[in-house]
Amino acid sequence: xxxxxxxxxxxxxxxxxxxxxxxxxxxxxxxxxxxxxxxxxxxxxxxxxxxxxxxxxxxxxxxxxxxxxxxxxxxxxxxxxxxxxxxxxxxxxxxxxxxxxxxxxx
Numbered sequence: 001x002x003x004x005x006x007x008x009x010x011x012x013x014x015x016x017x018x019x020x021x022x023x024x025x026x027x028x029x030x031x032x033x034x035x036x037x038x039x040x041x042x043x044x045x046x047x048x049x050x051x052x053x054x055x056x057x058x059x060x061x062x063x064x065x066x067x068x069x070x071x072x073x074x075x076x077x078x079x080x081x082x083x084x085x086x087x088x089x090x091x092x093x094x095x096x097x098x099x100x101x102x103x104x105x106x
Contacts, residue, residue, distance in 0.1 A: 001017050001018060001019055001020065001093075002017070002018065002020055002091040002092060002093055002095055002096040002097075002098070003015050003016065003017040003018075003096055003097060003098075004016055004018070004024060004027055004091060004095075004097075004098045004099075004100065005097065005098070005099045005100070006028060006033045006036075006051075006100060006101075006102055007054075007099060007100070007101040007102065008033075008034065008035065008102050009035065009102060009103070009104035009105075014031070014033055016028075016030075016031040016033070018030070018091060020091060020092050020093055021090055021091070021092070022090070022091050023042055023086060023087050023088070023089060023090055023091070024049070024051060024084075024086035024087070024089040024091065024098075024100060025038040025042055025049035025085070025086035025087040026038070026042060026087075027086075027091065028049070028086060028102075033102065034102070035102040035103065035104070035105060036048075036049050036051070036086060036102060037049065038086070038087060040087075042087035043087070044067055044068060044071060044085060044087055044088060045071070046071075047071045047072060047074045047075040047076075047085060048076075049085050049086035049087050050072065050075040050076075050077055050083060050084075050085060050086070050103060051083070051084055051085075051086050051100040051101065051102060051103070052080050052082050052083055052084075052100065052101040052103060053082045053083075053084050053089075053098075053099075053100050053101075054082070054098075054099035054100065054101070055082055056099070057095075057098050057099060057100075058081075058082045060094070060095065060098075061084070061089060061095075064084060064085075064088065065088075068084070068085050068088050071085060072084075072085065075103075076105070076106050077103035077104065077105070077106060078103060084100075086100070
């Protein structure tokens, strides 16, 4: 089962372990990680699961598709080159230890 490390605003870290196939968004919501809301339930229509992927991990992920890329433009927090929607990242054993930063709420 893969684990993911959420780096919270202020630097605190939360590591959670979930079943393979779980999205980053569902991992956060299911473990009460603050700052990840997932209002749309994971159907890529709200951008409330915006995260910054650690640069050491970004090349291990498939690129964002056009819908995700467009939605990232509506995120309430700063968009960075490593910005992704957590609902679009499915965790797998190959991503064990993935690190994502939760942007501070505006």
